[in-house]
Amino acid sequence: MFREMRRKKQALSNEEIIAVLNRGTSGVLAVSGDGNYPYAVPLSYVCHASRIFFHCAKSGHKLDAIARNEKVSFCVIDRDEVVPQKYTSYFRSVIVFGKARILEEKTEKRRALELLAAKYSPDHEQGRLEEIEKAFEHVCMIELTIEHISGKEALELTGFKPSVNSQPEETGTT
Template sequence: MRRFKQLLSEQAAKEILYNATNGVLSLLDSDGVPYGVPISYAYDGNKCIYFHSAVKGHKIDCILANSRCSFCVVGQDMIIPEEFTTYFRSVIVKGSIHFAEGDEIMKGLLLLCDKYSPGVPSDAEISKCIGHVAVLRLDIDSMTGKEAIELVKKTKESAQ
């Protein structure tokens, strides 16, 4: 990253991944054409991101052609009109996507249910969809978090 002063700590980047509710998954299709798709996801807190998908479609075709991907999450984007800027925090993950198999399918679905429907019994919903849903796991190779320079400056000022 060019502006290293704006680099978030690994812990801050993980918190954004854990708390944000959506991101953009960027893939390449078999012709090398970029494809970005917004998705809901669940981060396991370590090195994997899970999401679900239909079993067929352009996203699946792209993954089958090339499992490498990038995933971007914006944790904060506060527009400051008088400063002609935004106070942002974001994370970009690079890695590869794999189809979950066996017990990992349930692990991914439970993580998604716990994130988006906490405290709601999920057994019936999972039973209803498990036969026609793909659970995908993004294995994280690298993660970079960045924040607006204005937020860096505010943090330094408040520390003094």
């Protein structure tokens, strides 16, 4: 169902993929938007137990799209260093495919909110718990269950050096 990565030499290991997701502070969620136009929106997230959680308002484009089609993708860029003299960039990114759902059950929603808040404010437990309490009824939490995940980095970051006689590979990201 999901395409195999063509440039396997550049594939990240599962450990590297998880590290990218844990390091990242923002990603881009892509959904099937209004009129079947793709809708991609940057957001804060937390990855926990093979799921990604993010928050949003209780109404809007993103929620309408998820209600119509639960299948989404999510991308995190870990590195993007332009190297002008080589006409390339040294990149590292991860892309996730999965199904999104709104967390309706209060215990589930609270746990996801606590995970998200702890990621962005790890040293302020009392403050984040107060903020969760204040915002709880006005915020929506969404869970993305991962069905497929891959990560890729620039050949230059892999340590692999092509021989002089080898065919050049295409450039680009995941």
